[in-house]
Amino acid sequence: MPDSISKTVLPDGLQLAYRRWGTGQAAGQALLIHPLALDGSLWAPVAERLAEKGFDVVAPDCRGHGQSGKAPGPYSVQQFGSDMEALLDHLGWEDAIVAGCSMGGCVAQALALAAPRRLAGLVLVDTTAWYGPEAPRNWGERADKARTEGLAAMSGFQATRWFSDAWRAANPGIVANVTEIFVANDLACYAASCGMLGNADLREGLEHVTVPTNVIVGEEDYATPVSASEDLVRRIPGATLAVLPGARHLTLVECPDAVATALLDVASLVAPAPDRRRR
Numbered sequence: 666m667p668d669s670i671s672k673t674v675l676p677d678g679l680q681l682a683y684r685r686w687g688t689g690q691a692a693g694q695a696l697l698i699h700p701l702a703l704d705g706s707l708w709a710p711v712a713e714r715l716a717e718k719g720f721d722v723v724a725p726d727c728r729g730h731g732q733s734g735k736a737p738g739p740y741s742v743q744q745f746g747s748d749m750e751a752l753l754d755h756l757g758w759e760d761a762i763v764a765g766c767s768m769g770g771c772v773a774q775a776l777a778l779a780a781p782r783r784l785a786g787l788v789l790v791d792t793t794a795w796y797g798p799e800a801p802r803n804w805g806e807r808a809d810k811a812r813t814e815g816l817a818a819m820s821g822f823q824a825t826r827w828f829s830d831a832w833r834a835a836n837p838g839i840v841a842n843v844t845e846i847f848v849a850n851d852l853a854c855y856a857a858s859c860g861m862l863g864n865a866d867l868r869e870g871l872e873h874v875t876v877p878t879n880v881i882v883g884e885e886d887y888a889t890p891v892s893a894s895e896d897l898v899r900r901i902p903g904a905t906l907a908v909l910p911g912a913r914h915l916t917l918v919e920c921p922d923a924v925a926t927a928l929l930d931v932a933s934l935v936a937p938a939p940d941r942r943r944r
């Protein structure tokens with residue numbers, strides 16, 4: 666369980682909710698950004714492992730998600746990234762190791778491009794820099810399906826995208842919890858988030874990322890396949906790739922040990938604070 670659930674007010678007046686583990690601990694600071702139509706609670710298994718190692722960990726609910734304000738769209742990954750920067754300001758964190766899964770990975774990249782000094786390290790989990798030329802149409806169709814059929818009708822499709830067959834069979838309670846979070850989404854915010862991903866293109870500028878970066882992906886991820894992670898590794902100087910055998914899209918839930926290890930590995934490469942300030 667997180668130590669607390671808090672809210673801050675963003676510059677446009679919207680409330681941003683966040684969970685925090687290991688409050689004030691000094692081993693490092695980690696900001697964890699969740700996937701589409703889910704919330705910061707998805708990071709709990711990873712956050713608990715980091716807090717056990719002395720990290721101060723925060724996982725927000727992005728705008729339009731979870732307990733954060735339901736601003737109308739359109740949304741952009743740049744807006745979500747600037748929300749994260751406002752959260753860092755609120756926390757008094759000059760920088761943090763920033764990890765994002767799927768949509769959260771796109772937001773983490775947007776933050777890295779817009780405000781590179783706010784990152785001490787970067788961990789990109791089951792994500793992509795670009796969903797490809799068909800993305801606006803594909804994500805538009807996903808939003809239309811949600812509007813016409815409702816999110817509950819999509820939950821079976823989502824569960825098979827999120828988790829491997831064996832893991833779903835072994836963990837029905839967790840699958841039910843994640844599905845419950847998905848189904849509770851505000852439809853307009855879900856559609857705006859789909860539109861955001863359809864338009865997201867973070868490819869330009871990733872060659873300038875200088876912080877230690879780990880990219881991690883499930884071997885069976887067909888939402889953001891291994892090739893998308895390989896592309897990230899080609900673009901980001903010095904980035905390393907871990908492919909998790911047998912796992913699918915939500916490795917933060919399916920393989921929390923591996924994802925926590927990816928964060929700790931990045932933390933071990935982070936320069937001391939005075940050197941980071943000089944960047």
Ligand SMILES: O=C(O)CC1=CCC(=O)O1
Pocket residue numbers: 699700701702766767768769823826862888914
């Ligand atoms: O495609 C999916 O269903 C999964 C997904 C895409 C973006 C995200 O955050 O989750």
